[in-house]
Amino acid sequence: xxxxxISARLSKNFRRNIMERFIEFSLLCSAAFAxxxxxxIVYVLVSEAIPFFQHVSIYEFLTDTVWTPNxxxxxxxxxxxxxxxxxxxxIALIVAVPLGTITAIYLxxxxxxxxxxxxxxxxxxxxxxxxxxxxxFALMLVTPMLQKIYPDLTTFNMLGPGIVMxxxxxxxxxxxxxxxxxxxxxxxxxxxxxMGATRFQTxxxxxxPAAISGIVAAYILAISRAVxxxxxxxxxxxxxxxxxxxxxxxxxxxxxxxxxxxxxxxxHGGIGYQSIFAAGLTLLVxxxxxxxxxxxxxxxxxxxx
Amino acid sequence: MALNKKxxxxxxxxxxxxxxxxxxxxxxLAFAALGMFVIASLTITLIVLFLDLVLDGYPKxxxxxxxxxxxxxxxxxxxxxxxxGSSLVxxVTFFVAVPLGIAAGVYxxxxxxxxxxxxIIEINVSNLAGVPSIIYGLLALGLxxxxxxxxxxxxxxxxxxxxxxxxIVIVSTREAIRAIPVHIREAAYxxxxxxxxxxxxxIVQYSYGGILTGVIIGMARAIGETAPLITIGALTFxxxxxPSPVTIEPPFLNLEWLNAGFTVLPIQxxxxxxxxxxxxxxxxxxxxxxIIILTALMNGAAIKLRYNxxxxxxx
Numbered sequence: 007x008x009x010x011x012i013s014a015r016l017s018k019n020f021r022r023n024i025m026e027r028f029i030e031f032s033l034l035c036s037a038a039f040a041x042x043x044x045x046x047i048v049y050v051l052v053s054e055a056i057p058f059f060q061h062v063s064i065y066e067f068l069t070d071t072v073w074t075p076n077x078x079x080x081x082x083x084x085x086x087x088x089x090x091x092x093x094x095x096x097i098a099l100i101v102a103v104p105l106g107t108i109t110a111i112y113l114x115x116x117x118x119x120x121x122x123x124x125x126x127x128x129x130x131x132x133x134x135x136x137x138x139x140x141x142x143f144a145l146m147l148v149t150p151m152l153q154k155i156y157p158d159l160t161t162f163n164m165l166g167p168g169i170v171m172x173x174x175x176x177x178x179x180x181x182x183x184x185x186x187x188x189x190x191x192x193x194x195x196x197x198x199x200x201m202g203a204t205r206f207q208t209x210x211x212x213x214x215p216a217a218i219s220g221i222v223a224a225y226i227l228a229i230s231r232a233v234x235x236x237x238x239x240x241x242x243x244x245x246x247x248x249x250x251x252x253x254x255x256x257x258x259x260x261x262x263x264x265x266x267x268x269x270x271x272x273x274h275g276g277i278g279y280q281s282i283f284a285a286g287l288t289l290l291v292x293x294x295x296x297x298x299x300x301x302x303x304x305x306x307x308x309x310x311x
Numbered sequence: 312m313a314l315n316k317k318x319x320x321x322x323x324x325x326x327x328x329x330x331x332x333x334x335x336x337x338x339x340l341a342f343a344a345l346g347m348f349v350i351a352s353l354t355i356t357l358i359v360l361f362l363d364l365v366l367d368g369y370p371k372x373x374x375x376x377x378x379x380x381x382x383x384x385x386x387x388x389x390x391x392x393x394x395x396g397s398s399l400v401x402x403v404t405f406f407v408a409v410p411l412g413i414a415a416g417v418y419x420x421x422x423x424x425x426x427x428x429x430x431i432i433e434i435n436v437s438n439l440a441g442v443p444s445i446i447y448g449l450l451a452l453g454l455x456x457x458x459x460x461x462x463x464x465x466x467x468x469x470x471x472x473x474x475x476x477x478x479i480v481i482v483s484t485r486e487a488i489r490a491i492p493v494h495i496r497e498a499a500y501x502x503x504x505x506x507x508x509x510x511x512x513x514i515v516q517y518s519y520g521g522i523l524t525g526v527i528i529g530m531a532r533a534i535g536e537t538a539p540l541i542t543i544g545a546l547t548f549x550x551x552x553x554p555s556p557v558t559i560e561p562p563f564l565n566l567e568w569l570n571a572g573f574t575v576l577p578i579q580x581x582x583x584x585x586x587x588x589x590x591x592x593x594x595x596x597x598x599x600x601x602i603i604i605l606t607a608l609m610n611g612a613a614i615k616l617r618y619n620x621x622x623x624x625x626x
Contacts, residue, residue: 040477041435108349134606136606138577142596143363145584235443236537268542286449
């Protein structure tokens with residue numbers, strides 16, 4: 007917006023100008039607070055993780071397959087936590103990607119306006135369910151149900167929480183993917199219909215390829231959600247670090263390790279205390295890379311249309 | 312003869328085409344059915360989740376449950392300290408996140424010029440929304456609890472949740488402001504208003520509903536947020552109430568509650584889930600029902616509000 011032209015009498019009003027400057031400055035400070043938070047996150051995680059890495063070599067941290075910082079024989083390999091995180095995330099994706107994509111295509115291409123207006127609030131309510139409630143759901147309802155199908159399943163396993171996490175991220179995928187599908191210009195749909203294509207053919211062969219980078223971005227951002235999800239896995243996956251990709255076993259994720267340490271007595275400055283910051287730093291790097299990748303893919307999509 | 316053959320093949324073609332159309336229409340229908348099925352199963356999941364909590368926790372919906380402290384005996388345990396703690400923490404969160412978030416949103420939409428600094432702020436805001444909540448817990452542990460020496464207090468918890476809520480408020484403020492057409496601003500400037508007068512008397516007033524929607528959604532998220540509060544080391548067994556914020560004697564306001572230890576509803580629920588005895592799981596379910604009813608009501612209100620705004624306001 008262009009700067010307004012102010013009358014001489016008002017523009018020479020000193021008090022008025024000072025007030026305006028002061029207000030603008032305080033608003034600027036509020037906005038800059040976001041930058042402060044980001045820097046604080048990086049600073050805190052790095053400064054607490056540095057002493058940890060002086061104690062443990064980065065090589066050991068990244069290659070050792072045992073993680074027991076709170077036992078007498080200490081091992082500091084992040085891999086068991088990463089394997090737990092990846093396994094639960096993978097299960098969540100198997101559930102969420104098909105369900106989310108189908109929902110998105112349905113909402114964007116098939117549903118009438120009225121149906122869409124009814125379904126979107128339901129998805130929003132699903133997003134609003136607190137994760138601790140989802141955790142209860144995974145432990146008390148989903149795992150017992152799975153045990154009926156597969157009796158050997160232990161009470162704590164990665165399958166149940168993985169599935170529930172999948173249900174949790176369906177709305178994210180659905181709404182992000184739907185946004186990008188609806189952004190595809192109407193002319194492309196009309197072109198397809200004019201050639202005699204049905205709705206299904208148009209959705210699959212025209213709209214989905216056109217919106218593919220937006221859809222992929224939705225998947226990537228959903229992965230980032232799943233990787234950072236804490237309470238579901240902390241409640242239902244067990245909190246024992248376990249280097250395995252087997253979904254029926256129990257395991258700790260990066261996030262549930264942080265929770266399990268925080269639940270015990272934290273000795274400020276101790277190696278256990280530092281280890282959660284090292285784990286947190288790993289998590290931050292993982293989600294940051296995913297988010298950047300997601301935003302880049304999305305931007306590429308936005309530039310196309 | 313030749314004509315007949317042509318006619319026949321055309322007829323054949325027509326038939327195959329019709330069959331093809333039929334087949335593809337069937338695909339259309341099949342996909343629509345599939346979509347409905349997926350959405351129905353998501354809805355059913357939501358309902359089952361809700362019913363499961365309510366039915367499991369049903370025996371605990373008594374006044375005692377809301378008026379008792381947690382206890383080692385499941386039957387006597389209640390959520391008094393948890394709901395008081397949740398309310399106090401949310402008060403702090405509200406008073407920190409809302410002014411800061413609106414101010415930041417207003418700055419980014421109305422004041423900031425397109426330069427590198429605005430870009431940096433913008434990238435930061437969208438990035439903060441994607442940071443896992445537990446990372447905020449680690450930030451609060453390192454910064455608020457130890458560097459600032461605030462301890463595991465209500466103030467720390469409120470600030471932590473405020474950081475989580477901030478991006479939501481900023482984004483909703485910006486969206487609401489963006490919907491206000493430029494001629495509103497021009498009219499105000501034309502009668503000699505300063506930028507700040509335009510913002511406070513017009514922009515904020517007209518975007519009020521949209522901002523409120525974001526605030527409600529943010530608060531609903533803050534109620535259910537567990538991981539960051541566990542990370543700052545929030546105690547789970549609290550059998551006392553923080554000092555009352557309001558006193559009978561002047562100055563009527565007491566700020567000691569900010570430094571008190573606390574527990575909140577989701578942490579109390581997590582604590583009860585983690586116990587092996589089934590009796591505690593009933594308590595957990597009842598607490599979960601309270602949380603999910605609260606968040607569902609708030610989210611519902613926000614959705615309704617947004618719907619009304621979209622319907623009513625036509626510039």
